[in-house]
Amino acid sequence: MSGYLSIRNLTVCLKSGAPILRSVSLTVSAGQVHGLVGESGAGKSMIGKAVLGTLPRALHVTSGEIWLDGVNLLSLSQTERRKQIGATAALIPQDPLTALNPSKRIGPQITRRLVDILGWSKTKAQQRALELLDEVHIPNATRVMRSYPHELSGGMRQRILIASAFAAEPKLIIADEPTTALDVTVQKQILRLIAEMQQRHDTALLFVTHDLGVVSKVCDTLSVLYAGKVVEDAQMNRFFMRPIHPYSAALLAATPTYTDPTGSLTPVPEHVIEYVEKEVAEHDVRAAR
Amino acid sequence: MTVLRNILIRLLTTAVTLFGVAVIVFVVIRVVPGNPIAMMLPPGATDADIAQLQAQYGFDKSIFQQFIIWLGGVMQGDFGQSISLRQPVANLVLGRLPATLELSIMALVMAMLMGGAMALLGTRYRDSKTEAAVDVSAGMALSIPDFLWGLVLILLFGVLWPVFHISGRISPSLNIDFSTNFYLFESLIRLRFDVWADLVAHMFMPALALAIPLAAIIAQLLKQSLKETMHLDYVTLARTKGYGENHVITREALPNAILPTLTLVGVQFTFLIGGTVIIERLFSYEGLGNMAIDAVINRDLPLIQGIVILFALLFTVVNLVVDMLYVVLNPRLRHA
Amino acid sequence: MRDARGGEKRPIGMRLWLSGGWLTVLVLAALCAPLIAPKDPLMQDLFLGRLPPFWMDGSEPGYFLGTDSLGRDVLSRILYGARLALIVAVIAGSLTCIVGATLGLVAGFYRGWADRIISRFVDIWMAFPPVLFAILLIAVLGPGLTSIIIAIVVIDWTRFARVIRAEAMSQSAMDYVASAQVAGRTRFGTMMTEILPNVLPTIVALLTLEMGIAVIVEAILSFVNLSISTDSPTWGGMISEGRTSVHQAWWVLVFPLITLFLTVLSFSQLGEGLKDRFDPVLR
Numbered sequence: 001m002s003g004y005l006s007i008r009n010l011t012v013c014l015k016s017g018a019p020i021l022r023s024v025s026l027t028v029s030a031g032q033v034h035g036l037v038g039e040s041g042a043g044k045s046m047i048g049k050a051v052l053g054t055l056p057r058a059l060h061v062t063s064g065e066i067w068l069d070g071v072n073l074l075s076l077s078q079t080e081r082r083k084q085i086g087a088t089a090a091l092i093p094q095d096p097l098t099a100l101n102p103s104k105r106i107g108p109q110i111t112r113r114l115v116d117i118l119g120w121s122k123t124k125a126q127q128r129a130l131e132l133l134d135e136v137h138i139p140n141a142t143r144v145m146r147s148y149p150h151e152l153s154g155g156m157r158q159r160i161l162i163a164s165a166f167a168a169e170p171k172l173i174i175a176d177e178p179t180t181a182l183d184v185t186v187q188k189q190i191l192r193l194i195a196e197m198q199q200r201h202d203t204a205l206l207f208v209t210h211d212l213g214v215v216s217k218v219c220d221t222l223s224v225l226y227a228g229k230v231v232e233d234a235q236m237n238r239f240f241m242r243p244i245h246p247y248s249a250a251l252l253a254a255t256p257t258y259t260d261p262t263g264s265l266t267p268v269p270e271h272v273i274e275y276v277e278k279e280v281a282e283h284d285v286r287a288a289r
Numbered sequence: 290m291t292v293l294r295n296i297l298i299r300l301l302t303t304a305v306t307l308f309g310v311a312v313i314v315f316v317v318i319r320v321v322p323g324n325p326i327a328m329m330l331p332p333g334a335t336d337a338d339i340a341q342l343q344a345q346y347g348f349d350k351s352i353f354q355q356f357i358i359w360l361g362g363v364m365q366g367d368f369g370q371s372i373s374l375r376q377p378v379a380n381l382v383l384g385r386l387p388a389t390l391e392l393s394i395m396a397l398v399m400a401m402l403m404g405g406a407m408a409l410l411g412t413r414y415r416d417s418k419t420e421a422a423v424d425v426s427a428g429m430a431l432s433i434p435d436f437l438w439g440l441v442l443i444l445l446f447g448v449l450w451p452v453f454h455i456s457g458r459i460s461p462s463l464n465i466d467f468s469t470n471f472y473l474f475e476s477l478i479r480l481r482f483d484v485w486a487d488l489v490a491h492m493f494m495p496a497l498a499l500a501i502p503l504a505a506i507i508a509q510l511l512k513q514s515l516k517e518t519m520h521l522d523y524v525t526l527a528r529t530k531g532y533g534e535n536h537v538i539t540r541e542a543l544p545n546a547i548l549p550t551l552t553l554v555g556v557q558f559t560f561l562i563g564g565t566v567i568i569e570r571l572f573s574y575e576g577l578g579n580m581a582i583d584a585v586i587n588r589d590l591p592l593i594q595g596i597v598i599l600f601a602l603l604f605t606v607v608n609l610v611v612d613m614l615y616v617v618l619n620p621r622l623r624h625a
Numbered sequence: 626m627r628d629a630r631g632g633e634k635r636p637i638g639m640r641l642w643l644s645g646g647w648l649t650v651l652v653l654a655a656l657c658a659p660l661i662a663p664k665d666p667l668m669q670d671l672f673l674g675r676l677p678p679f680w681m682d683g684s685e686p687g688y689f690l691g692t693d694s695l696g697r698d699v700l701s702r703i704l705y706g707a708r709l710a711l712i713v714a715v716i717a718g719s720l721t722c723i724v725g726a727t728l729g730l731v732a733g734f735y736r737g738w739a740d741r742i743i744s745r746f747v748d749i750w751m752a753f754p755p756v757l758f759a760i761l762l763i764a765v766l767g768p769g770l771t772s773i774i775i776a777i778v779v780i781d782w783t784r785f786a787r788v789i790r791a792e793a794m795s796q797s798a799m800d801y802v803a804s805a806q807v808a809g810r811t812r813f814g815t816m817m818t819e820i821l822p823n824v825l826p827t828i829v830a831l832l833t834l835e836m837g838i839a840v841i842v843e844a845i846l847s848f849v850n851l852s853i854s855t856d857s858p859t860w861g862g863m864i865s866e867g868r869t870s871v872h873q874a875w876w877v878l879v880f881p882l883i884t885l886f887l888t889v890l891s892f893s894q895l896g897e898g899l900k901d902r903f904d905p906v907l908r
Contacts, residue, residue, distance in 0.1 A: 052529045057416060079533055086531015099522035103544045103620055113530040148620045302748070309749035320765055432893035433886065434841050440864060440882050448871055563754035567845050581757050582849055585764045593761065601752035
């Protein structure tokens, strides 16, 4: 089984030709949580964007395949692709403050696409939205549905976005740093909520984050990304016991652990950076040939 | 309570502005060397005749006294008597106002449709030749004022391909007995579509001339605003929900992008109304502006005063309406 | 995520060259009008009335762009009209700029009561329809070149004052202004050395724009017969005459109109181009 989402040799470049993703391959199996870890600028968010077809205009896919639910997305037209994505995948965005349309009430923002795209009746969509808001532990769901985004707190909005992501029962959810913009106290609740929802709905989840600590809690498998290149692909348990790539090991050493939160942190050593940079350069030479 | 206070301050500044306008126009037109009374009497009138008429219009008093008398009248809705047309100024001015309002609103609607279409087109096909074409044509349209557009239109649609009327407001043969001066509105209500079409054919070119520069401004502002909105997360999220790009632009981005454009369009609309003065002249359209120019040429002081004050009032009302619209359309302010 | 800015770049060079080129031609034409004009612009010849331009049947050699209803040469009148248009553009534009920019700078930098008074006046001015105001002023001052220039300054100073005030205000809030103050510079010195250079690109752009507007205002005033005396050739006067006889002799309207159109377009494009070029932030 090649997995529900399977990315093969995906290369994304700037218009100038500079690579942002260097033949990335990764697989997310049905019902599994796959973590995507890397420093900021490593290109981890771009993978999610490439899958969803929301890459910035300056970037474009130069080669590779993205298989979602047995369809290669890159072989579809833009319209077909949007339909396919809309029917099978959903996004939990990074910043809940800007991810809800400020001029619309919450209710329609959850229900409209169920009616428009999936052809549900209004009452059914309404019913579904109330159920979902209940699932993400929002009290007073009826009142919240009638509110505007600015009337709600950041954590509340992120709950709504999570509910909205699960609304159409997608088989894949991409969570793009879903806790980064939130208060530390809220982060844990939201993380727990995402894990809870993922299990209840048995969804495949691609979890993009810079935080290995978060990964250790929710993920089954993970990929470590450096400069747009996957340097290690691993099972969760194995990775934390015995990372293979020196960069992964260094990254792990640089992460505070819950067993020893006060322990000293080691920055990623110089020679490891040199090593991984050399690997990336070699990859580029090979790709150019 | 701050809302009430803001409204109060707003009304007060409006009153000060209107008062300032009245003072300036009053003083300026009374420095005119020409004697307005002498102009309305037949040649050979005696000095006594002139003096008598001057007294009748109050021109023998000091400027300050005249202003006080005029202000007293205005408070009771009496704007004095037109010298050249020998009718109450209030009646004359209010009689012409509907023509100018219809023209301005028609121009505004045309500008919003054209500008909106250009902005949407430029956003839908951004970073392409289409967007560059929108930018260049908006830049051109903005550089040329309404007066020149009017002349260009006269050449194009009045001479080269004469499909529209180049002067007047209505064909005399179709002048049904209107009971209001809102011809365009009334002809629709009375289902006289032939009259309505004739009115539109007369109005089309002057309205278009007024609309072109405003359309260019709307196109530029709205496109810029849309461009910024299109980068926001909720727009990206809408894309992943399976909606097409057209839906994303018009339903998700547009409602939020319109707001910042709106206030600026308000100010621009007052410029458009100011532009009706010369455009009405150019197309011999019987509105306020045309009457104003005649009034200046005839040195009809009371009429000039009345028209200028009405224009100033119109401008402030437009700004007030725009501010109110902004609050109504913005959910953040509405519920605050 | 502001990479979309790349799409907004326009061919600045071309714009500057074209508009600058046209204006240079115009200045030369105005300077050399007596040398290059084929006819006396005021000479009437009723037998040669409404001659068409050279490529049409019935044209006369020597009358390149035809004649108006009084038999005056259209080309020569356009050339002489350029003199007046440019005089108005340069003098009225610069004066308006000086008055408006000074008031705007003072209001925006000093704030306080000066700002309150200036802003109140701007508000009052904004409540006047500008064309009506101009016509009114000319009626008061009497026709003539000086009156036109005064009228343009009186009406349009607010355009500069509004924009420059806003710019000066946002510049004043910057840290470098505060540090200049801390360094012991006087208020006036700070305004001249810190604020003025930073608002200069905007002033230049507005100035060229204003020159185009001055040409238009003159044309509008000629159009309502309130400009210079009727015998000196002006573009606005020609357009006004051409408008009445457009069905019989379109060329009397078309040629001055094209000239005016290109001139106004050039002034504004030049302003935009210069602004893009000199604005350190955009460059």
